[in-house]
Amino acid sequence: MANTATHDHAHDHHDHKPHGLKRWLYATNHKDIGTMYLVFACVMFFLGGAMALVIRAELFQPGLQFVDPGFYNSMTTMHALLMIFGAVMPAWTGLANWMVPMQVGAPDMALPRLNNFSFWLLPFAFTLLLLTLFVPGGAPAGGWTLYPPLSLQAGDSFPLTIFAIHLMGISSILGAINVVVTILNMRAPGMGLLNMPLFCWTWLITAYLLIAVMPVLAGAVTMLLTDYFFGTSFFAASGGGDPVMFQHIFWFFGHPEVYILILPAFGVVSEIIPTFSRKPLFGYESMVYATASIAFLSFIVWAHHMFTVGMPLAGQLFFMLSTMLIAVPTGVKVFNWCATMWKGSISFETPMLFAIAFLFLFTLGGFSGLMLAIVPADFQYHDSYFVVAHFHYVLVPGAVFAIMAGVYYWLPKWTGRMYNEKIGKLHFWLSTIGVNVLFFPQHFLGLAGMPRRIPDYSTQFADWNMVSSLGASLFGFSQLLFVYVIWSAVRSGEKAADRPWEGAHGLEWELPTPAPYHSWETPPTRSVISHGAMH
Amino acid sequence: MSEMREQNNRRLTLRLLGFAAGAFAFGFALVPLYDVICDITGVGNPKDLLRASNVQAIEHDESRLVTVEFVADLPSVGSWEFRPVIAEMKANPGRLYEIDYVARNLTGRDTVAQAIPNVAPGKATAFFRKTECFCFIPQNFAKDEERVMPVRFVIDPNLPKSIDRVTLSYVFYDNSTRVAALN
Amino acid sequence: MTRHARTALSATAFAILGSLAPLAAHAEWGNLNMPVGVTVLSKEIHALHMTMFWWCVAIGVFVFGWMIWSLVAFRKSQGAKPDTTMTHSTKAEIVWTVIPVVILVIMAIPAARTLIAIEDTRNTEISIKVTGYQWKWHYDYLGEDVKFFSSLARASDEARQLGSGVNPESVENYLRDVDNPLVVPEDTKVRVLLTAQDVIHAWWVPAFGMKKDAIPGNVNELWFKVEKGKTGLYRGQCAELCGRDHGFMPIVVKVVTKDEYRTWLAGQKAGESTPADASSEPAADSSPTIAALPAAPQG
Numbered sequence A: 001m002a003n004t005a006t007h008d009h010a011h012d013h014h015d016h017k018p019h020g021l022k023r024w025l026y027a028t029n030h031k032d033i034g035t036m037y038l039v040f041a042c043v044m045f046f047l048g049g050a051m052a053l054v055i056r057a058e059l060f061q062p063g064l065q066f067v068d069p070g071f072y073n074s075m076t077t078m079h080a081l082l083m084i085f086g087a088v089m090p091a092w093t094g095l096a097n098w099m100v101p102m103q104v105g106a107p108d109m110a111l112p113r114l115n116n117f118s119f120w121l122l123p124f125a126f127t128l129l130l131l132t133l134f135v136p137g138g139a140p141a142g143g144w145t146l147y148p149p150l151s152l153q154a155g156d157s158f159p160l161t162i163f164a165i166h167l168m169g170i171s172s173i174l175g176a177i178n179v180v181v182t183i184l185n186m187r188a189p190g191m192g193l194l195n196m197p198l199f200c201w202t203w204l205i206t207a208y209l210l211i212a213v214m215p216v217l218a219g220a221v222t223m224l225l226t227d228y229f230f231g232t233s234f235f236a237a238s239g240g241g242d243p244v245m246f247q248h249i250f251w252f253f254g255h256p257e258v259y260i261l262i263l264p265a266f267g268v269v270s271e272i273i274p275t276f277s278r279k280p281l282f283g284y285e286s287m288v289y290a291t292a293s294i295a296f297l298s299f300i301v302w303a304h305h306m307f308t309v310g311m312p313l314a315g316q317l318f319f320m321l322s323t324m325l326i327a328v329p330t331g332v333k334v335f336n337w338c339a340t341m342w343k344g345s346i347s348f349e350t351p352m353l354f355a356i357a358f359l360f361l362f363t364l365g366g367f368s369g370l371m372l373a374i375v376p377a378d379f380q381y382h383d384s385y386f387v388v389a390h391f392h393y394v395l396v397p398g399a400v401f402a403i404m405a406g407v408y409y410w411l412p413k414w415t416g417r418m419y420n421e422k423i424g425k426l427h428f429w430l431s432t433i434g435v436n437v438l439f440f441p442q443h444f445l446g447l448a449g450m451p452r453r454i455p456d457y458s459t460q461f462a463d464w465n466m467v468s469s470l471g472a473s474l475f476g477f478s479q480l481l482f483v484y485v486i487w488s489a490v491r492s493g494e495k496a497a498d499r500p501w502e503g504a505h506g507l508e509w510e511l512p513t514p515a516p517y518h519s520w521e522t523p524p525t526r527s528v529i530s531h532g533a534m535h
Numbered sequence B: 001m002s003e004m005r006e007q008n009n010r011r012l013t014l015r016l017l018g019f020a021a022g023a024f025a026f027g028f029a030l031v032p033l034y035d036v037i038c039d040i041t042g043v044g045n046p047k048d049l050l051r052a053s054n055v056q057a058i059e060h061d062e063s064r065l066v067t068v069e070f071v072a073d074l075p076s077v078g079s080w081e082f083r084p085v086i087a088e089m090k091a092n093p094g095r096l097y098e099i100d101y102v103a104r105n106l107t108g109r110d111t112v113a114q115a116i117p118n119v120a121p122g123k124a125t126a127f128f129r130k131t132e133c134f135c136f137i138p139q140n141f142a143k144d145e146e147r148v149m150p151v152r153f154v155i156d157p158n159l160p161k162s163i164d165r166v167t168l169s170y171v172f173y174d175n176s177t178r179v180a181a182l183n
Numbered sequence C: 001m002t003r004h005a006r007t008a009l010s011a012t013a014f015a016i017l018g019s020l021a022p023l024a025a026h027a028e029w030g031n032l033n034m035p036v037g038v039t040v041l042s043k044e045i046h047a048l049h050m051t052m053f054w055w056c057v058a059i060g061v062f063v064f065g066w067m068i069w070s071l072v073a074f075r076k077s078q079g080a081k082p083d084t085t086m087t088h089s090t091k092a093e094i095v096w097t098v099i100p101v102v103i104l105v106i107m108a109i110p111a112a113r114t115l116i117a118i119e120d121t122r123n124t125e126i127s128i129k130v131t132g133y134q135w136k137w138h139y140d141y142l143g144e145d146v147k148f149f150s151s152l153a154r155a156s157d158e159a160r161q162l163g164s165g166v167n168p169e170s171v172e173n174y175l176r177d178v179d180n181p182l183v184v185p186e187d188t189k190v191r192v193l194l195t196a197q198d199v200i201h202a203w204w205v206p207a208f209g210m211k212k213d214a215i216p217g218n219v220n221e222l223w224f225k226v227e228k229g230k231t232g233l234y235r236g237q238c239a240e241l242c243g244r245d246h247g248f249m250p251i252v253v254k255v256v257t258k259d260e261y262r263t264w265l266a267g268q269k270a271g272e273s274t275p276a277d278a279s280s281e282p283a284a285d286s287s288p289t290i291a292a293l294p295a296a297p298q299g
Ligand code: HEM
Pocket: A145, A258, A259, A261, A262, A304, A305, A306, A323, A324, A326, A327, A330, A365, A366, A367, A368, A369, A370, A372, A373, A378, A381, A382, A383, A387, A390, A391, A394, A395, A398, A399
């Protein structure tokens, strides 16, 4: 290992790294692009978070205090679009950009220029989307699910929104293609598919999901567009169309989409838990198969989002059973993580803390998911705050915590510097407490009958809404610590070792710290690979 | 990067782009597939209600009576009078019945209207056969014209025993609500 | 965890608990769970919900117990040594695949049974067509020629305006009151036909256990049968985002005895219509037409 390190250092000096703005505009380096994706995601996270705080401020007390109901609907719609397409998905692509080449022993992503293009689509897409806040009629307000006929009542924002979604879709399809090509074609000799770290595996499967369903979303919104402008009636009952068909097409995309948001999280957690348990991942192969079966099942459960549209009995039963079935591979994963910790030697650095919170709170979201799958009960839960609680548990302490865990985990390798562990832990505790105070009471609200997507509510819901809003501000403002802790690490953190985590395995830790600009210019030898390997 | 790898990458990229293009096409293919699935699974496709069935009176089942309700709706922009002449009736499965709807054009101009039929419960759709209906073709209406429009229907005796009540409903759309697209 | 972080943590926890205390003093703690409801179906649904809840608790005790046990027992700080040979076990993996499948089947059986009951609309005694508008409901007692709109009650509507200055606490049933409630008899199977005029809405009364979408150009149905003796007012809301005033189209169902219902219905037919009803339906004649309803306000 010492050998490779010096070798790579030598190379580093020959790098012709462009400087200034050009370095970013014309970036083709996977690390530069990865950084841009992560910074972009962070900006969107704060913008989306600001919208969430507008929502929670309005809901702090009954009565309308701050915003018009129409604007409130724009806030929920834009919040979701920004968080899903602007924060979580780009953050995953950023992590993939940074880590996949390092983990498979490649010098860079397979398609560097395409990589540049797919990143630079995003700022345009989101500028367009955010511009809708200023057009006549306001930003889209029909929910991120864009159900017609409501979404067709939008004003001038409509074409901008659709165009923005197309750009985001193209960006993520191209990003996904890049990941697939890198993983399938660029692995170092000797790195078999079943030697890859789980993060690569889960991303490979995610990438296929993206390529399969983002175009379906593109199709659905294109049909909306032609219904709006060109008099087609795909979804207009007046012309023999069916608004429910939109929901089927949307959720055919939408359910795999939620797994696009969470599968890479499974990968990150599967890296971190073994590291800090100082023990190999339990059941590596079954993890791969479980991920693949979740991805497969995600194509046949979509209608669980639309049990109340009035489906035939057989359809409802089918989608109930298939949805429940997803809990099985998901359970396998959770059990494997538990077994990884069992008889380990566990320490609690910040990445591990976030991974543990993921384990507990994602599982909690899985429980409410299981309850939602029960059709008769879903007739009560559907479109209530119970659903809001469910998906926020799987998305915030699920996907978002995993992203943060990954950033804390790999930051020393990226920057060569250690973050401040104390502030990291403070960030963790404030986030974890905040997220539970924020979302747990929403289960109660939903069960007691509070519908989602409303700007005002009757007084019986007042107490828990107030608690939830307090939690929201705690969670929201705690995230400033995250920016601070990273900023201060980059600026003035302590120097990090090549292998800053005692139990870390995988090729990325065989590289010197900070990782050289071009990761593996000469592919790692078999002995380096087996040194890095963990199973 | 070697020539060979470059070529492999390009080939795989094109394949994946093709896959994405296929997925885009699949999104649109879901539109006809939606109808096909409705048909295959026998749940009944409301679009079939827009076409004449060629059943004539079948063997009918005197012992069974199904309540048939008739409902009329207008979209919010419609200036019409539109109603069934009777609100409900009892029907023997297999027997041919005729009932009437009345529509009056209050839009203040000559226009064309199209009724969109629907049956509840949804699973009765496949068993509700119409041999004649004003919804099969767009209806021309002169200004202020009032017209009685017949519907002839048979309820398929195979209607599941778990259904004892069927609702036939129409929404009456006119020019101003994009009828043209249907034809 | 350092002592420092621990102090910070407990301080935060106390701060949060402290801020909750005054809330706890006047909270309506009964609002934590799904209502049992007053219909045959709502009770079954509630029972299903509770069964699922207890299953989740049981599985949670096991899974979270396992996690906590591992986290406590195998701390490096306590000198735990990793067992790096423990990499997989086919036996364990079969066990934790098969047992969940069995549990899921056990969960699915009562769910399927209830679902079949929900879908059984036979022997309905009353059919009411419910039409969603932006942003109010229209009720039509089929075959009875009784129909009317039901909108947010005026007191709530005034209080809910941005900057109205009215304290919602001072309005009785804030946002949950309407001008004309739907009236139905107890102990009667009522079938609700759902449709909408403009966009999709959903009709939801939690005490009846059900919600269903009201979709333009489409007719959906649900049924409920309020148990004998459960007369009273039951409240709900539109549950599908339907535009600007989606939060302001409540549902109130007044359940009365069969006799009261007959009297009420006769009164309605005799033209004893409520003011809002009369003003919103100029073309009220005795034919079963629903014609010439005024266009709903467009947002
Ligand atoms: C055990 C696994 C899961 C099950 C059984 C499950 C089940 C469900 C069901 C039945 C719904 C529809 C509820 C309704 O609208 O009435 C739902 C909604 C949702 N789920 Fe899950 N879920 C699971 C895991 C996840 C994961 C991993 C994610 C994403 C990370 C996720 C994200 C969502 C989202 C975003 C929605 C709401 C979408 C919307 O209506 O806007 N779920 N889930």
